[in-house]
Amino acid sequence: ETGVTQTPRHLVMGMTNKKSLKCEQHLGHNAMYWYKQSAKKPLELMFVYNFKEQTENNSVPSRFSPECPNSSHLFLHLHTLQPEDSALYLCASSQGTGYEQYFGPGTRLTVT
Amino acid sequence: GQQLNQSPQSMFIQEGEDVSMNCTSSSIFNTWLWYKQDPGEGPVLLIALYKAGELTSNGRLTAQFGITRKDSFLNISASIPSDVGIYFCAGHAGGTSYGKLTFGQGTILTVHP
Numbered sequence: 001e002t003g004v005t006q007t008p009r010h011l012v013m014g015m016t017n018k019k020s021l022k023c024e025q026h027l028g029h030n031a032m033y034w035y036k037q038s039a040k041k042p043l044e045l046m047f048v049y050n051f052k053e054q055t056e057n058n059s060v061p062s063r064f065s066p067e068c069p070n071s072s073h074l075f076l077h078l079h080t081l082q083p084e085d086s087a088l089y090l091c092a093s094s095q096g097t098g099y100e101q102y103f104g105p106g107t108r109l110t111v112t
Numbered sequence: 113g114q115q116l117n118q119s120p121q122s123m124f125i126q127e128g129e130d131v132s133m134n135c136t137s138s139s140i141f142n143t144w145l146w147y148k149q150d151p152g153e154g155p156v157l158l159i160a161l162y163k164a165g166e167l168t169s170n171g172r173l174t175a176q177f178g179i180t181r182k183d184s185f186l187n188i189s190a191s192i193p194s195d196v197g198i199y200f201c202a203g204h205a206g207g208t209s210y211g212k213l214t215f216g217q218g219t220i221l222t223v224h225p
Contacts, residue, residue, distance in 0.1 A: 043155075103147075103157075104154050
């Protein structure tokens with residue numbers, strides 16, 4: 001595997017389900033990010049992790065819970081989501097938090 | 113918060129034509145990045161700019177970091193059908209906004225063969 005990978009690529013879940021999104025970067029980077037991309041809106045930064053420590057939570061509702069066990073892996077745990085949470089969730093990584101970010105292919109999430 | 117205004121919102125061009133798009137901000141950025149996103153995929157980094165006035169090329173793509181540090185431009189020469197996609201600018205302000213990239217709304221490019 002190369003670059004940034006995300007699984008699953010597509011996810012449909014009910015509002016009472018609990019699911020997790022996984023991201024793995026193979027670039028040797030130190031920082032990882034979660035973004036939300038909704039139709040007709042700019043990419044919204046959700047969380048930033050630098051050396052496994054969360055450095056940014058962009059006022060994200062608690063039904064989204066990130067986890068970063070090491071610099072290569074990032075998870076987004078989802079529970080009791082709302083239909084408006086349906087979007088493309090993108091993971092990215094960078095060498096440091098001030099440098100260019102490289103994105104994974106995203107997980108298309110649909111909440112029913 | 114910081115906002116980037118990207119224009120145009122969409123472009124319909126003939127294959128072989130040149131394309132220009134730009135991004136403007138009300139505040140200064142230390143880094144400008146340009147990405148391309150294909151349907152169902154994540155954004156792919158095209159060009160990164162780190163100095164005011166910098167002009168950088170990547171094949172048929174050329175991007176410039178505006179001298180005021182509040183704008184950036186992307187040009188595509190001799191467009192081809194695979195240039196179709198959404199182009200995003202992104203800026204990094206540095207300082208206390210460490211790690212926070214601000215994205216433009218995107219320019220949707222359609223190329224007619």
